[in-house]
Amino acid sequence: MLKHVLHLVLILLFSGCSFENQSFEVDDIHLNWELLSNEAIPKQSHEAKFTLTNKGENELEPGWEIYFNTIFLSLSPSSHSEEVIIEHLSGDFFRIKPKADFPKLGPGESFSFSYSSDNFLVKNSHSPHGIYMVQKGEDEGKVIQNFHAKPFKLHDLDTFADGSGLPIPTINYLYEENKNLKLLSQKEFSPIIPTPRSYQWVEGETSIRGDITITTSSFERSATILKGQLEKIYSGNVLISNSGQGNIIFEKKTEPISKEAYELEIGEVITIRASDEKGAFYAVQSLLALMPIEAFSSPVSEFSLNRILIQDEPRFGYRGLFLDVARNFQSKQAILKLLDLMAFYKLNVFHFNLANDEGWRIEIPGLPELTEIGSKRGHSKDETDFLWPYYGSGPDQENSPNGSGYYSAADFVEILQYAHERHIEVIPEIGVPAHSRAAIIAMRKRYHNKMASGDETGAREYLLEDFDDRSEYLSAQNFRGNAICICQESAFTFYEKVIDELLLMYRAANVPIKTFHTGGDEVPKGSWSKSPICEKFISETPDLHSIHDLPNYFYTRINNMFKAKGLQTAGWEEIGQREVLVNGKETARPNPVFADEGFRVYAWNSVAGWGGEDMAYQLANSGYEVVVCNSSNIYFDLAYNMDPDEPGHQWSGYVDLKTAWRTVPLNHFISNERDMYGRMIDLDALASEKVILTETGKKNIKGIQGQLWTETVKGQEMMEYYLLPKMLGLVERAWANDPKWTLIKNHGERKEAMEEDWNVFANAVGQRELPRLDHLFGGFNTRIPKPGAKVENGLLHANIETPGLLIRYTKNGTEPDQNSPLFTAELPIEGKMKIKVFTPSGRSGRSITVHK
Missing domain, CATH: 3.30.379.10 (Chitobiase/beta-hexosaminidase domain 2-like)
Structure with a gap:
């Protein structure tokens, strides 16, 4: 009997060893994605397909989960395969789960599953990315190294958008855009940028x-x-x-x-x-x-x-640049180099966004959880110990240079001093009450740790949420539970603690601070609506009657706190707004409650057709101090154009150097000719419906600021690419007076004068600024544009948006390099020709191909 038992044990042991040796490796997975259809009209939609292939020697059993990131997908995409579920978790984070009837995949077998989404896909960078797998019974996420997203080309996008009127940047389109540009002599344009008085x-x-x-x-x-x-x-x-x-x-x-x-x-x-x-x-x-x-x-x-x-001398006293490091992190050295760039171009305010839903980036002594939890991103089941890997930052929280990271107090002091030496004011932003998910999760962890140790008072001291809140809402970036509970005193205790520690860092740096930016934007509708704490608080507070009264209560408290500390209250335009009924529709209007409180508001939501084109002027006329931040002209996270290989956002249109340059801060109605869909804007109709600046309002416009939000910005090189050269348009408008063309009433005459002036500025950028930026402060990763081209009567014509850069070509279809011939005049088209733009030092952009 004993002999038989021993034999059975040995069989089981060897079976276990055999099973262990045959375990499935994620590296054996090949996952492909491709776009099947893409519709711009009559209704936006796209359909895509994943194909999962087992390249290993063992079976892949159901029970795995695949995670990916994309901002550009419906929250409930329609799966065309009954065997899988595609579900939205939070933000841009999605999960693919096989159902019970998903087949086992044997060696060499594949399974495809498709889905559809109600949006038109414009960019290759908008496809799923950050792909990793968690196997059945495991907690660790492993990157699927063999993932491939099949790119679509510019001509594909042109086909997808046929009949839509969208501004697809084909080579002919670019040629038409550049057709009025010509090379000028050095003394025909300003000796420096920004243009002197x-x-x-x-x-x-x-x-x-x-x-x-x-x-x-x-x-x-x-x-x-x-x-x-x-x-x-x-x-x-x-x-x-x-x-x-x-x-x-x-x-x-x-x-x-x-x-x-x-x-x-x-x-x-x-x-x-x-x-x-x-x-x-x-x-x-x-x-x-x-x-x-x-x-x-x-x-x-x-x-x-x-x-x-x-x-x-400058036109505006406030010449700002905003950088978000919460959504994707930037190193201290990248920040210092950026400050050098700002100083060189005479920008004097650095608006530094240090916290958001996706990350907390500054050490706060006494609240270690903010960086221990809130500064890290990686795979977990429930975000208990760190945040999920938003924006493709990967499953390993210890190896995520864009997702994980923060500045120590000493780092921040160094940044402050570096900026101060260059006459740059640093305005920190810690956004409340929304955009606070990283802080909420960190303080939740603190709460549970303190409760576990028996310290209930300490647990509740900085708590930012009502655990019984059943409010249902979704933020602009698709987060749930991202608004702090402003009905409990611990929210104000927390915020004051953060402010006080930051003020100590300014004192340690011996740098003054006058203004603190509170965020205040995009508070989701429905926040606090089912919070028992808020319900009780409102019922017990005489001046409060509903949750609609909470924002005024909150900013009254914050403003009083700031006044006591000698700080000016600042925030995005929403902190100076209230909702009123206009023709039965809730509409944002200036809030008279804080108009005389010295608030500084940053007016951003100027998308053509959305109704807020004049909000900066409404606020300034009402008494608010205003910084112009027009999303349609100076939001630098917007892609340069619709080319599928140009990274960036598109929600407010597209921003290139010319778009930023043509900003008219005090008359935004002529800042753009077309909306984001390429449709001509009726400028007269737009202006007639909107508020114009009064003389008092003009005095309240304190300056202008460009913004770089970083959902799509991965690392320092991408940051520089997004900023340069389009930032130079901001620089010009912040320092120099409005050009004469802005005063011309006739649209046709104004456009003609504007194009002449644009040629002057474009030459300055192409002949001097971009060549210098290859070397300045170690060199910047500037964006070098594609050339425009057309074939006419058998001749190839080519041009460029910044004259002074070099166009080189090949006739045999090979990629041009800095030794290729210069394109100086039209050429006979011969077979397959490639042309590309270079700086004098040899840096280049992407090439275009022209066929006979």
Whole structure:
């Protein structure tokens, strides 16, 4: 009997070993995705197919789960296969689950399943990504390395959109867009960007060789900065002296001029005149911008500058750039380099979004859970210990450079000091009451840990949610449960704790802070509607009658908190709005309650046709301080155009350099000719229906700001690509006065004048800015555009949106490189020709192919 039992045990042991050895490996999975159909009209939709293939030697049994990310999919996509479920979890995060009748996949077998969604797919980057699998009985997510999404081409998109009128950027379309551009001589466009208030070329050149001596008795800080920058581009000695004659002289202006104003004169010597360090600093940036471009690639031993007199000051006191690092993280070094770029182009406010639903990015001493939980993304069942891997950040929370990461208090102090040295104000944003899911989850973890240790008081101290809240809502980014419970005191205790710790960091940096941005945008309808805590709080508070009264209560509390700390309350336009009935429809209008409270509102929602085109002006006329942030012109996360290989969003249209450049901050109604669908806008009708700025309102427009939200931005190189060169359009509008064409009433005449002015600016970018940006501060990953082209009478014609860059071509279908012939005039079309745009240093964009 014992002999038989032992024999059975050995069989089971060996069977177990055999089963273990034959376990399925995720690397044996091949998963393919392809678009089956894509409709723009009459109703937007697309259909796509996944194909799962077993390339291993063992069976793949049901029970697995596949996770993926995409923002561009219906929340309830229609599965055409009964064997699988595709379900939305949160944000852009989806799961594919096999049903019980899903077949086992033997070696070499495949299974395909398709789905449809009610949106038109425009970008290859909008297809499913971040793919990983969790096998049956396991908790670990493993990346499916053998995933392939079949791309669709520009000509495919053109076919999909046939008859829709959408602005598909074919080579002919681009050629038409660029047809009014021509190459100008160097003195036909501004010597620097942003364009100075006035400048005058003077005959002659000033040559510099040998030692450079900077003489100053007033602006040592700016002189030191200039010395440091010159030492990077000039091989000779650069000295600073407090007396005597130098090559470069700083002089303090005695007559009153604004703090940011300056004069720069290049004559026998170089003279900088200003009344304040800020003006002297901007003069330094202008002088550096006049330096030979080749000096930025390799230090020169001598150089010559054309003589010129520049008198300059900015149009707006607020010239801002917003960066979101919550949705996808950027390293400290990337931030410091960005600050250098901002300073070079005279931007002076860095609006720093440090927290959102998808991540908390700043250490808060005393609340370690915010970074231990809220700064990490990876695979988990329920987000207990870290957030889900939004935006394709992957299942491994310890190896997710875009999904996981935060700035220590010391990092933040360094960023503050670096910005302050460059006359850049850093305005932090911690958004409330919505966009707070990362904080809510982190404080939930703190609550449970404290309760487990018997500390109920500590558990409730910073709690941000009502556990019994049954409110049903979905945020703009498809999150549930992302609004903090503002009906409990712990929400204000938490926010004040965060504010106080950030203020301590400013003090440690010895940097002042005047304004704090509270977010305040996109609070989902339905928030708090089924919260027992809120129901009780409203019933016990005399001034509150319904949940509609809660926003005023909340911002009254926040404003009083900020006043006590010497801070100005700022937020997106929603903090200055209320909903009123207009023709039976709820419509946003300025909220009179806070109009005289000194709020600063950031007006963003200017999408043509959505009704908010004049919201900035409504708010300014009502008394609010306003920063113009038009989504349709200066939201830099919007793709450059509809090319399927151009990454980015599309919800407010498309933004390229020209779109940003043509922004008219005080008359937004002429900032665009077409809406996001390519349809002509009736400018007269639009303006007649909207509010225009009063003289008081004009005084309340404090400036302009570009935005880069980062749902689709993965890493520093992508950040730079999204920003450059379109950021230069923002730079121009923030500093320079409105061009003369903005005052022309006749639309046709204004367009003609605008195109002439655009040619001037485009030449400045193509001939000088983009070539320099290849090297400035180590070089930037600027976007190099595709050329436009057409074939006419057997001849190939080509052009470019920024004259001065180089077009090269091949005749044999191979990819052009920097040794390929230059395209300088139309050519006979021969077979399959490829053309591509290059910078002088050899960086290039994507090529186009032209057939005979």
